[in-house]
Amino acid sequence: MGTLPFNEMGLKAGKATFEGGRLKVEDFEVTPSLGTSVMVASACITCEALNLKSPYFVTSGDIGDGKRSKELYQYVAANLGTLDVTVLAMHYIMPDIPGMRNILNSLREARKEATVIADAGAMYAAKAADLAQKIDIFTPDAGEMAYLADPKATHPAYVEHLLFELDATEVVTLIRKAYETRNTPKILLVKGPVDYIVEDGEVVETIEEPSISAMEAIGGTGDSLTGILSALIHGGYEKIDACIKAAKINRIAGKLAEPDPATSILNIIGKIPDALKEVGLCA
Amino acid sequence: MKILNRLKKRLAPRKKEAFEKGKGLIILNEVSEAMQAEKMLKGFGYGVRGVAPPPEIRKGCDLAVEFNLIDQLGVERLLKRSGLSPLDIVALDSLSQKPLDITKEKDFGRYLMVTAANMKITVDKEKGTIVNISGGGCPDVPYLTVSLVGNKIAEVENPGENGYSLCAYMLEKAYQKALSMVNSQQMRGSA
Numbered sequence: 001m002g003t004l005p006f007n008e009m010g011l012k013a014g015k016a017t018f019e020g021g022r023l024k025v026e027d028f029e030v031t032p033s034l035g036t037s038v039m040v041a042s043a044c045i046t047c048e049a050l051n052l053k054s055p056y057f058v059t060s061g062d063i064g065d066g067k068r069s070k071e072l073y074q075y076v077a078a079n080l081g082t083l084d085v086t087v088l089a090m091h092y093i094m095p096d097i098p099g100m101r102n103i104l105n106s107l108r109e110a111r112k113e114a115t116v117i118a119d120a121g122a123m124y125a126a127k128a129a130d131l132a133q134k135i136d137i138f139t140p141d142a143g144e145m146a147y148l149a150d151p152k153a154t155h156p157a158y159v160e161h162l163l164f165e166l167d168a169t170e171v172v173t174l175i176r177k178a179y180e181t182r183n184t185p186k187i188l189l190v191k192g193p194v195d196y197i198v199e200d201g202e203v204v205e206t207i208e209e210p211s212i213s214a215m216e217a218i219g220g221t222g223d224s225l226t227g228i229l230s231a232l233i234h235g236g237y238e239k240i241d242a243c244i245k246a247a248k249i250n251r252i253a254g255k256l257a258e259p260d261p262a263t264s265i266l267n268i269i270g271k272i273p274d275a276l277k278e279v280g281l282c283a
Numbered sequence: 284m285k286i287l288n289r290l291k292k293r294l295a296p297r298k299k300e301a302f303e304k305g306k307g308l309i310i311l312n313e314v315s316e317a318m319q320a321e322k323m324l325k326g327f328g329y330g331v332r333g334v335a336p337p338p339e340i341r342k343g344c345d346l347a348v349e350f351n352l353i354d355q356l357g358v359e360r361l362l363k364r365s366g367l368s369p370l371d372i373v374a375l376d377s378l379s380q381k382p383l384d385i386t387k388e389k390d391f392g393r394y395l396m397v398t399a400a401n402m403k404i405t406v407d408k409e410k411g412t413i414v415n416i417s418g419g420g421c422p423d424v425p426y427l428t429v430s431l432v433g434n435k436i437a438e439v440e441n442p443g444e445n446g447y448s449l450c451a452y453m454l455e456k457a458y459q460k461a462l463s464m465v466n467s468q469q470m471r472g473s474a
Contacts, residue, residue: 004425164383217417
């Protein structure tokens, strides 16, 4: 679930497909660019390559005033009980503490065994609401890790200077601090020059190859990672294993696209099938 | 007994967390300005209310306007358009906290990336175009990305003019820094 940047678009819910560079849901289609569209397109590509059922996409148009984000929170909370959910990936959305609380309550009441992943605005909302521990996986970058490590901050814009100024190599310090203040779920996939897979506050794996520095500048590379991760867990991979594989696949897709900082994310997600082959997940 | 319990519940102090988490305060000069701001923001659909400012930040009137911090950019823009100049805008969770005002820069040779909090903007130094925007989590970031990427940084509308959220607020900071660096580089190049 997540918003798309269209002012007039009402709520849409249905099977998502990605064909010819266009993401489709119900009667709506869009060329993916930074945000939820990349996350869902990447999940579609991964599911198709692995012969898995396509993702179900719940979205609404929001350009930042938050009105349709509220509708989205309400719709998902009201309908979770009737949906066959294995993975709930929550993405770009106006952070809303009651909205996030309602979704997580609804999930608990429906006794769903779904894996809950929060990235982008959904991650900000879960942390701000002190609900990080009700989520299974967060996928922050270093800047967002500083936000999780700052117990007072309710948005990454309000992070303490000292935490923001920490170098990317000091991510482990932020991970430890965030875990101590109970602002993390059980699992973190921290994306950056080095990807850290963290369980219960301990780094269990690091992935740094292939190293493509330009990817840091390309909008959507974190979104594609979340989409791949969601699809792998949906496909039955255990959470930590899925995090490790997703990080590798995302990096390999980046390498295959031979990017520079001006490359479009579309070029990278187009390489996901080849990256899946390279790690041996499909023929 | 039931009525007594209900009354007790109603009069009991409300949980601090439920009311102050993620909230900010707009401090204005006079009560009349605060009332005007509250009415105007409500009219635009913002969840705001008039509250007494805490003593430590009382700078002018005895009425402040509480709002959701996430809406800060949209709120500030509307205040400006209405001719209201707040004395201060603060986060209620920590009254001394202000949005980050520092940026980090990374040079990729032809390209320059500027990071402000969770937002990154990358520009082609030679052409002066915005080539990528990354990060953020609020819905206006993908919206602003569509209008900014591929265009010249000196010719686009500031993200702050069209954004609403704190993510857009930080994108504006990254944008301003990148703009000044591109301008100074181009000035050096033409000298």
